[in-house]
Amino acid sequence: MQRRRYLAAVGTALSVSLAGCSSALSVFENDPCSGEDCHIGMNRTEFLPDTYEISVGDTVVWKNTSGADHTVTAYENLIPDDATFFASGGFDTQEAAYNAWHGERAGGLGTRETFEHTFDVPGTYEYFCIPHERANMAGEIVVTE
Numbered sequence: 059m060q061r062r063r064y065l066a067a068v069g070t071a072l073s074v075s076l077a078g079c080s081s082a083l084s085v086f087e088n089d090p091c092s093g094e095d096c097h098i099g100m101n102r103t104e105f106l107p108d109t110y111e112i113s114v115g116d117t118v119v120w121k122n123t124s125g126a127d128h129t130v131t132a133y134e135n136l137i138p139d140d141a142t143f144f145a146s147g148g149f150d151t152q153e154a155a156y157n158a159w160h161g162e163r164a165g166g167l168g169t170r171e172t173f174e175h176t177f178d179v180p181g182t183y184e185y186f187c188i189p190h191e192r193a194n195m196a197g198e199i200v201v202t203e
């Protein structure tokens with residue numbers, strides 16, 4: 059009787075500590091830039107966070123916090139009219155970025171590599187990762203005045 063009571067207590071303590079552990083892990087996975095020199099991190103198929111708000115003139119730093127290669131590529135038609143196109147690899151157009159990735163795998167960020175861009179025009183910017191576009195690896199930067 060006493061032994062059974064003891065086991066029940068241990069079981070409860072164990073499940074509590076496991077729950078605490080998994081929630082700490084998910085917090086870390088949702089904010090891979092916590093304690094890192096970046097604003098937006100990445101897992102295998104997501105930008106984290108996938109929506110990020112800044113003010114005009116701010117610089118955003120992306121960092122590949124995953125083991126897979128990714129690109130940060132703006133959707134040419136889904137950025138403000140007066141805004142400058144941006145893409146890791148420094149390409150001037152979405153097509154050039156596509157061709158470079160599919161041709162020679164250029165423009166990608168390897169693990170722990172960073173890309174940064176300064177946003178001088180207010181508005182909403184949609185961007186994506188070329189190799190994971192079909193997995194919906196995309197994000198949004200909202201720039202306010």
Ligand SMILES: [Cu+2]
Nearest residue numbers: 128187190195
């Ligand atoms: Cu990707």
